[in-house]
Amino acid sequence: MISKKTKYALNALVHLAKKFEQGPVLISYISEQENIPQKFLEAILLDLKNAGILASKKGKGGGYYLIKPPEEVNVADVMRLLDGPIALLPCVTYKYYERCEECKDEETCGIRDVFMAVRNETVQILKQNTLASIIGKESVQK
Amino acid sequence: MISKKTKYALNALVHLAKKFEQGPVLISYISEQENIPQKFLEAILLDLKNAGILASKKGKGGGYYLIKPPEEVNVADVMRLLDGPIALLPCVTYKYYERCEECKDEETCGIRDVFMAVRNETVQILKQNTLASIIGKESVQK
DNA sequence: CCTAAAGTCTACTAATTTGGTATAGTTTAT
C-alpha cells in the first residue's frame, strides 16, 4: 500500500494542477477541499517544494502553486519522493539497490526475476501517468 | 516492499518444491539452508500449512512437505496470505475493498484509475509465476 | 511601522506493524 502521505500529495498536486498558473492557493483551502489534516499537509507541501515541484509565497495573499507543467509531473516521481523505492524487493530497486540478506545467489534467483518484472511494469505505468493525464481521466464518462 | 515473512515463505516454498514428493524436510534444515531464523520460520510454515499448501509430520522423522503441485502454487496467493492485499490503494483491492477516507468521488477519481491499472498488471504477473516456473528460471543461463 | 495572514521549523507522540524470541507443551518413531 502507498502511504497516506503519498495519497495526500497526489490529491493536493491534482488540485494545484487544476489551478496551474492561476496564482497561489492557501494550504488551509487545499486541506479543507481535499480532506487532508492541515498540519500534515504543510509538511507534505514542503517536501514537494524542496523537490522543485511546487513553490510558495509567504505572507498575506500567499500560498502554494505548481511550477512544473502538469504534463511533467508523473506519479512514479511523487511516490519515490514520499514513499521511497517502488520495487517490492530491495534487490530490484534501481537507485536504492540492496542485496537481500538471506539470498544465496542473486544471479540465479528466480524470485528476483518475478519481482523485477513487476517493478518494470509498475514503473512504466506510473511514469506514463502525469497530473495532466489524471485530470484528463476524471472528465471521461464511465 | 514485501515483508520478510513473504520473502522467507517464498524461499522456503521453492526449497520444498525442489523436494516435492520426497518426504518431509526438517524446519531446522530449511532454516539453515535458506538463512531464515528458525522460530520465525516455524510460524510461517504453520501459516502455509493452515492455508492448505503444506502439510507436516510430527515426531522423529517428521518435517514439512508440499502437498500442492509446484505448478499450482503462485506468488500472488502466497503474498496475499502473508502480506494481505496486493493493491497499492484500499479502493482498488478486490477482496478487501475499502473506500479512501478522504476521497471526494471515487467514480471519477483519476488517481484510482492509475492504481487500478498497476494492480491489474501486478496480479497478472504474480499469478503467472508459480513455484515451478521460478525453479525453471533458476536453471536458465543469463 | 504595526499587525494579521500565511508559510516554516523543531520537537513531540500515540498507534500499528514488523521481525523477531522464549517457554512450555504435544505427538510419534524407535
Added chain:
DNA sequence: ATAAACTATACCAAATTAGTAGACTTTAGG
C-alpha cells in the same frame, strides 16, 4: 521411555506511520 520434531501462547524491541503542538519568520496592506 525418550528424544526428536512440530505446535501454541505469550511476549518484546525497533521502526514506521500518521499525525499534533507551538514557536518563529516573512510580507501585504493600512
